[in-house]
Each structure stands twice: as C-alpha cells, then as structure tokens.
Amino acid sequence: MKVPPGISIRRVLKESGEWKTRFSAFYSGCEVKNVAGLDHAYFAAYSGDEIAGHSVIYLEDGRWVMDGLRVKPEFRERGIAKALTEARIHYALSRGAREVWYTCEDGNLVTACCHVRFGFRMVCDNEKKCTPATAHWYRLRITPAVLKKFPGLRFPR
Ligand SMILES: CC(C)(COP(=O)(O)OP(=O)(O)OC[C@H]1O[C@@H](n2cnc3c(N)ncnc32)[C@H](O)[C@@H]1OP(=O)(O)O)[C@@H](O)C(=O)NCCC(=O)NCCS
Numbered sequence: 076m077k078v079p080p081g082i083s084i085r086r087v088l089k090e091s092g093e094w095k096t097r098f099s100a101f102y103s104g105c106e107v108k109n110v111a112g113l114d115h116a117y118f119a120a121y122s123g124d125e126i127a128g129h130s131v132i133y134l135e136d137g138r139w140v141m142d143g144l145r146v147k148p149e150f151r152e153r154g155i156a157k158a159l160t161e162a163r164i165h166y167a168l169s170r171g172a173r174e175v176w177y178t179c180e181d182g183n184l185v186t187a188c189c190h191v192r193f194g195f196r197m198v199c200d201n202e203k204k205c206t207p208a209t210a211h212w213y214r215l216r217i218t219p220a221v222l223k224k225f226p227g228l229r230f231p232r
Contacts, residue, residue: 076161079153082127084162087117101129107143108133118162120146120155128155132163132175139167141177144186156189164193168217175215187213194221 078084087094098117110133120128127150131143141163146155167175177195179186195213199205215221 076158076165077154078158079155081122082150082153082155082158083121084158085119085121086162086166087119090117097126098129101126101147102143102145105143105145110142116163116166118159118166120150120159122150128159130159130163132167134170138174138176139170139172141175141190144189157192160189160193164215164217173217175217176212178210178212180210181208190215194218194224 076084108131110131113133113135115131115133117129117131119126119130126147128146129143130141130145132139132141134140141160144156144159146159164175175195177186177190179190190213193215195215197205198212198214205211
C-alpha cells in the first residue's frame with residue numbers, strides 16, 4: 076500500500092473514551108452510521124498524533140460495507156483516501172470477504188472517483204437500468220485481476 080509521506084494508516088484498536096471524543100470532533104456536522112452493534116473496523120490516517128483521515132468498514136447482512144471516508148481539508152489530495160480504502164479492502168479480504176460494498180449519493184463524485192478506480196461498479200436492482208435514486212450501491216468483486224492491479228492487496232494464506 077502506498078502511504079503518503081509523514082502519514083501512517085492504522086486500524087483503531089481501542090475505541091476508548093478519548094478516541095470517541097476525537098471521533099465526534101472529526102465528524103462534527105457529518106452523518107455517521109452507528110456501527111457499535113456490528114462487526115466493524117475503523118481505520119485512521121495519522122500525521123503524528125493528529126487524525127488526518129478516518130473511515131470504517133462493517134459487516135451487515137453478510138456484506139462488508141465501507142463508510143465514513145473523510146480526510147481533513149488540509150490533508151487532501153495526497154493519497155490518504157486511497158490508502159484508507161486500500162487498508163479497508165485488505166482488512167475485508169483478511170476476514171474472508173470476496174466482495175466489498177459501499178453506498179454513495181450520486182452527487183458525491185469525489186468518493187465515486189476514489190473508489191471506482193479499485194473496480195467498484197454500481198449495482199442496481201434492475202441490472203440493466205438504474206432508477207434515478209439519490210444514492211446507489213457499489214460493489215467490488217475481488218478477482219485475481221483486482222489483486223494484480225493493487226499489489227498491496229492479496230488473499231490471505
Ligand atoms: C473525498 C475525500 C475523502 C478524498 O480524500 P483525499 O485524501 O483528498 O483523496 P486522495 O488524495 O486519496 O485522492 C484520490 C483520487 O481522487 C482525486 N481527487 C481527490 N480530491 C479531488 C477533488 N477535489 N477533485 C477532483 N479529484 C480529486 C485525486 O486526484 C486522486 O486521483 P489520482 O490518484 O488519479 O490523482 C475528501 O475530499 C473528503 O474527505 N471529502 C469530504 C467527504 C465527506 O464529506 N465525507 C462524508 C463523511 S463526513
């Protein structure tokens with residue numbers, strides 16, 4: 076995984092009170108899904124002790140779903156969102172996933188741009204034609220071709 080200089084990407088292992096306070100401040104004004112009751116993993120990008128980016132992946136109804144991708148404005152366009160996405164896909168793989176999902180509003184072009192590069196494709200109820208919904212589901216099928224494209228990703232032994 077290519078990590079921008081000065082940034083480290085880590086799974087949040089301890090969802091302590093201190094982390095919760097920082098989490099709330101980081102997502103202030105954003106709608107974030109409560110994943111407390113679900114199997115999940117938060118991944119954060121740190122610049123020193125500062126949280127530069129944050130994201131989550133959770134398991135719901137048999138699907139690994141990515142959510143909450145946000146990078147602080149002053150840290151954007153350095154590859155942090157890509158690194159957080161790669162870390163989450165890798166985590167899902169390590170948990171046995173063969174597909175990863177996310178949902179996004181049509182207007183959220185940057186998120187679409189960041190994820191579609193990995194091979195995510197829009198999935199609609201009617202496979203041939205998507206209805207004009209405001210949000211759509213996207214799915215990444217993890218195939219050998221995807222693993223080849225992103226050498227940081229691999230099936231666990
Ligand atoms: C979308 C977001 C996560 C991107 O984070 P980032 O760390 O800047 O993204 P990256 O640097 O990894 O960029 C990934 C790709 O998107 C492109 N990109 C990033 N920001 C872009 C922008 N504003 N316009 C066009 N392209 C952009 C990058 O150029 C890169 O493409 P490349 O590899 O071909 O150069 C960030 O802008 C953000 O947090 N936005 C707010 C998201 C939000 O509101 N989330 C909801 C929860 S609060």
